[in-house]
Amino acid sequence: MEVLMSNWSDVQSMPESYVFPPDKRPGKHIFPDCKDIPTIDLDKAEGLNRAEIIQQIIKASQEFGFFQVINHGVSENLMEDTISVFQEFFGMPAEYKASFYSNDINQSCRIYSSTLNYHKEDFHYWRDNFTHRCHPLEDHIQSWPEKPPRYREVIGIYCVEVRKFLLRILDLIREGLGLESGYFEDELSKIQLLSVNHHIPCPDPSLTLGMPEHCDPNLISMLHQCAVPGLQVLKDGQWLGVEPQPDAFIVIPGLQLKVISNDLFTSPKHRVITHTKEARTTIGTFLIPSSDVSIEPARALFDTGNPPVYRAFTYKEFFSTFTSKGCDAANALGCFKKKLE
Numbered sequence: 001m002e003v004l005m006s007n008w009s010d011v012q013s014m015p016e017s018y019v020f021p022p023d024k025r026p027g028k029h030i031f032p033d034c035k036d037i038p039t040i041d042l043d044k045a046e047g048l049n050r051a052e053i054i055q056q057i058i059k060a061s062q063e064f065g066f067f068q069v070i071n072h073g074v075s076e077n078l079m080e081d082t083i084s085v086f087q088e089f090f091g092m093p094a095e096y097k098a099s100f101y102s103n104d105i106n107q108s109c110r111i112y113s114s115t116l117n118y119h120k121e122d123f124h125y126w127r128d129n130f131t132h133r134c135h136p137l138e139d140h141i142q143s144w145p146e147k148p149p150r151y152r153e154v155i156g157i158y159c160v161e162v163r164k165f166l167l168r169i170l171d172l173i174r175e176g177l178g179l180e181s182g183y184f185e186d187e188l189s190k191i192q193l194l195s196v197n198h199h200i201p202c203p204d205p206s207l208t209l210g211m212p213e214h215c216d217p218n219l220i221s222m223l224h225q226c227a228v229p230g231l232q233v234l235k236d237g238q239w240l241g242v243e244p245q246p247d248a249f250i251v252i253p254g255l256q257l258k259v260i261s262n263d264l265f266t267s268p269k270h271r272v273i274t275h276t277k278e279a280r281t282t283i284g285t286f287l288i289p290s291s292d293v294s295i296e297p298a299r300a301l302f303d304t305g306n307p308p309v310y311r312a313f314t315y316k317e318f319f320s321t322f323t324s325k326g327c328d329a330a331n332a333l334g335c336f337k338k339k340l341e
């Protein structure tokens, strides 16, 4: 069977290798939508309401661990063009996509299916993923696809724009936490990774997932969803659907922000369910610390009454622990917790 599901045509029944064991299936129940997902109007952050917007972001990062942002500065045209470029990319002939196929995490531009462990895993997730680095543009653009013909132009502009957006959000978070100017710039947000999920229509969404439940190991993530729903976030023990809003970005603080905030922030579990009728394409952008930068709770966020929860570590150290713990966030974070004295 073709590994990349974007090369399959007309799937009528579930291939056996995608059917999860019963205890891991999402099941048939209808998941409620998250009705009160905090929405931040970024336009207001530049005016008299700045302090209020900062408080909204901090509160959402504490209570929900995610929020959506409107008036984020990226034009609707660019958002639509970006989604359609990726839809075209996943629709390219199998031979073309094969030139990017790799399960090697060190390959800077790669397409793969399910997880990087495809050939060893017991069952597969219902997705293809295309990933590449983006910053600085001139270091990476040469490794990006040349087809569809507008790929490099559109995605190049998109990557620069969403970086500006995420750095604005980080700066508001910095101000809200009372950290010094520039705290998240340079090494803590050095690497920018684009990660696009593509799920073809699935004959039975109750039996499989488009992405496992997970927390994002990076500093901060943003998701740009197409119109087809699928993202779910775990809130108070319940899976809630995050209905796509065409003009909004979803922001999720990653595990490094949880550590830096000394556990003030939540980095929530999320996963992706599949859809019977329509293909779904979602663009993730992650800002990731450089390998050797030291990460620890910010000095301003602890004192004798509220001691630091974590010891200092490098991102390299964290990421290797995270993967060795099967990407289980609680287990990985546990390895860096300070012993109570």
Ligand SMILES: O=C(O)CCC(=O)C(=O)O
Pocket: 195, 197, 211, 216, 223, 225, 230, 231, 270, 271, 272, 282, 284
């Ligand atoms: O596709 C989505 O909606 C979620 C993607 C995601 O959580 C991730 O790539 O880490």
Ligand SMILES: [Fe+2]
Pocket: 214, 215, 216, 221, 270
């Ligand atoms: Fe994620």
